[in-house]
Amino acid sequence: MLKEAKEIKFSYEALAQVRLIIARYPEGKQKSALLPLLHLAQSEFDGWLSPEVMDYVASILNIKPIEVYEVASFYSMYNLKPVGKCLIEVCRTSSCWLRGADELVKHIENKLNIEVGETTADGMFTLKTVECLGSCGTAPMLQCGADYFENLTTDKVDELLDKWKELGKRSSYLKSLTAES
Amino acid sequence: MKKILLEHIDEPGINTFEVYRKKGGYASVEKALKTMTPDAVTEEVKKSGLRGRGGAGFPAGMKWSFIDKKSEKPRYLVCNADESEPGTFKDRYLMEKIPHILIEGMITSSYALGAKTSFIYIRGEYMYVLRILEKAIDEAYAAGFLGKNILGTDYSLDLYVHPGAGAYICGEETALLESLEGKRGNPRLKPPFPAIAGLYSSPTVVNNVETIAAVVPIVNNGGDEYAKIGIGKSTGTKLISASGHINKPGVYEIEMGLPVEEFIYSEEYCGGIWKGRKMKAVVAGGSSVPILPADLILKTAKGEPRLMTYESLADGGFLTGTMLGSGGFIVMDETTSIVRNLYTFARFYHHESCGQCSPCREGTGWMEKILHRLCHGHGRKEDIDILFDIAKKIEGNTICPLGDAAAWPVAAAIRHFRSEFEEAAAVQGRGHIEESATLEPLIVNR
Numbered sequence: 142m143l144k145e146a147k148e149i150k151f152s153y154e155a156l157a158q159v160r161l162i163i164a165r166y167p168e169g170k171q172k173s174a175l176l177p178l179l180h181l182a183q184s185e186f187d188g189w190l191s192p193e194v195m196d197y198v199a200s201i202l203n204i205k206p207i208e209v210y211e212v213a214s215f216y217s218m219y220n221l222k223p224v225g226k227c228l229i230e231v232c233r234t235s236s237c238w239l240r241g242a243d244e245l246v247k248h249i250e251n252k253l254n255i256e257v258g259e260t261t262a263d264g265m266f267t268l269k270t271v272e273c274l275g276s277c278g279t280a281p282m283l284q285c286g287a288d289y290f291e292n293l294t295t296d297k298v299d300e301l302l303d304k305w306k307e308l309g310k311r312s313s314y315l316k317s318l319t320a321e322s
Numbered sequence: 323m324k325k326i327l328l329e330h331i332d333e334p335g336i337n338t339f340e341v342y343r344k345k346g347g348y349a350s351v352e353k354a355l356k357t358m359t360p361d362a363v364t365e366e367v368k369k370s371g372l373r374g375r376g377g378a379g380f381p382a383g384m385k386w387s388f389i390d391k392k393s394e395k396p397r398y399l400v401c402n403a404d405e406s407e408p409g410t411f412k413d414r415y416l417m418e419k420i421p422h423i424l425i426e427g428m429i430t431s432s433y434a435l436g437a438k439t440s441f442i443y444i445r446g447e448y449m450y451v452l453r454i455l456e457k458a459i460d461e462a463y464a465a466g467f468l469g470k471n472i473l474g475t476d477y478s479l480d481l482y483v484h485p486g487a488g489a490y491i492c493g494e495e496t497a498l499l500e501s502l503e504g505k506r507g508n509p510r511l512k513p514p515f516p517a518i519a520g521l522y523s524s525p526t527v528v529n530n531v532e533t534i535a536a537v538v539p540i541v542n543n544g545g546d547e548y549a550k551i552g553i554g555k556s557t558g559t560k561l562i563s564a565s566g567h568i569n570k571p572g573v574y575e576i577e578m579g580l581p582v583e584e585f586i587y588s589e590e591y592c593g594g595i596w597k598g599r600k601m602k603a604v605v606a607g608g609s610s611v612p613i614l615p616a617d618l619i620l621k622t623a624k625g626e627p628r629l630m631t632y633e634s635l636a637d638g639g640f641l642t643g644t645m646l647g648s649g650g651f652i653v654m655d656e657t658t659s660i661v662r663n664l665y666t667f668a669r670f671y672h673h674e675s676c677g678q679c680s681p682c683r684e685g686t687g688w689m690e691k692i693l694h695r696l697c698h699g700h701g702r703k704e705d706i707d708i709l710f711d712i713a714k715k716i717e718g719n720t721i722c723p724l725g726d727a728a729a730w731p732v733a734a735a736i737r738h739f740r741s742e743f744e745e746a747a748a749v750q751g752r753g754h755i756e757e758s759a760t761l762e763p764l765i766v767n768r
Contacts, residue, residue, distance in 0.1 A: 165482040175504035215506040216487035218446045234408045235666045236565040272670045273408040277565035278572045287450045
């Protein structure tokens, strides 16, 4: 199937960041910049890493595409398929489970009418369960974008979901959903 | 108790350079760079008896002394801020609240090791903490504590923060280095150890956040002073992440040697078990260490009070003891299903296995599957022995300690709570454990 080719290129601001990131590492070791650049790419290109985006990152770092694919598929924060605008990640490992993570997940599933791993029909929310996020003393919790939401109750989650829906913005690990800019 | 790392935690603005400096911050950099040789700094760390705070407890000064000084390659210090051991959140707390103590520790430690470039590898999920650290680093550069010719001396250092992207295995130091080089986090075969061939095959030391922060008071007050705190070979203070069914979850700085009973029940720390219930079990040092039933966490098999030290928690070996580990202290009340909790651990390790070694890659998956069916009313009598057998066959048969970390909790849970596994195996029909684990709604709208 022929697809309309959409040019994949970082914005001017993002390219400035790319240069700064690569400059952190010794000469010839630019591959070290791969993980930070994939975070940036995911944030710039709709919250996921398409093969085209990964090829683009490979070309920037002058490495083979396979070197990017094997890394992108190893780490859980890189999405290799499109996700909803708001990616909701609920922690469910021991301490969170002990303080009600399962109920929290069930509540969100019911509220959004989706199951874990699914995206709402309007493309607004994707619900994921994740392993320990290091927020055990403030369980149960979830992550959305760069932010942690802790000591959650069902009421608090309802408020958050409503707010995010109203905002309609795409979440990114690199910035807070509610940040001004 | 006098806090050392968290001494100024309640000071408004302690996250800024200005306030941190006013409270005596960066004195260790001045002292080290202007009055001490790098080897003298290492000597103080050796004298302090400081042990790695990430979990393994290896003497930090000794680790430093292994660094290959004959090599002509640049040396690196890498801070392990990939905190991902379930139950552990103390590094996040420290970096978020007092970021400059880590920056200061990095400068002083890098000087001791002769590193000209150093990295803080932080787990990707802590991206907002990364921003806090970057801001603190900018402030340190502006004040002349980083960059060229620090404080007018001929020592120069650049410090960068590098994000991971979601992989528990990158807390293992060689996997972390692979990841920092832009690769999958597959642990390396050792030797060579990082002190000889680490980042970019150069001599490298990898230390946990809390370990590096502890270098600050050690250099300021001397290693001997630090060694006076604590008991025996467990010197200094330790940050404990307390979570689970307690009244006051949070991060507590304790003096090594504090009785476990006092830690759990005193108002100064955990404040006792929630909802007036009884304690059933504790995982004392992060998910990887053996779980202990209430009686064995409070007292050793010999009947002595259990203390918060490396030695006391390990007393009795794995038969009746456990480990201090990362200090991830998870408390479970009497209503908790040990089988169901273990299932969350097994699922975790299966998810986080890097897949390099077959005993771990396959074994963690089998354990998760078996525990899943035990939790869902499809268990079999022989499952308990199979679980134990798989755990024993993973242990010691993998490149890195993730395999052991996955095996130990399984073996310990069966050892101490076998009857619960037998009960679970006897029930046929869905949902037995699920129901018994949540006798009442856990989430109460507060």
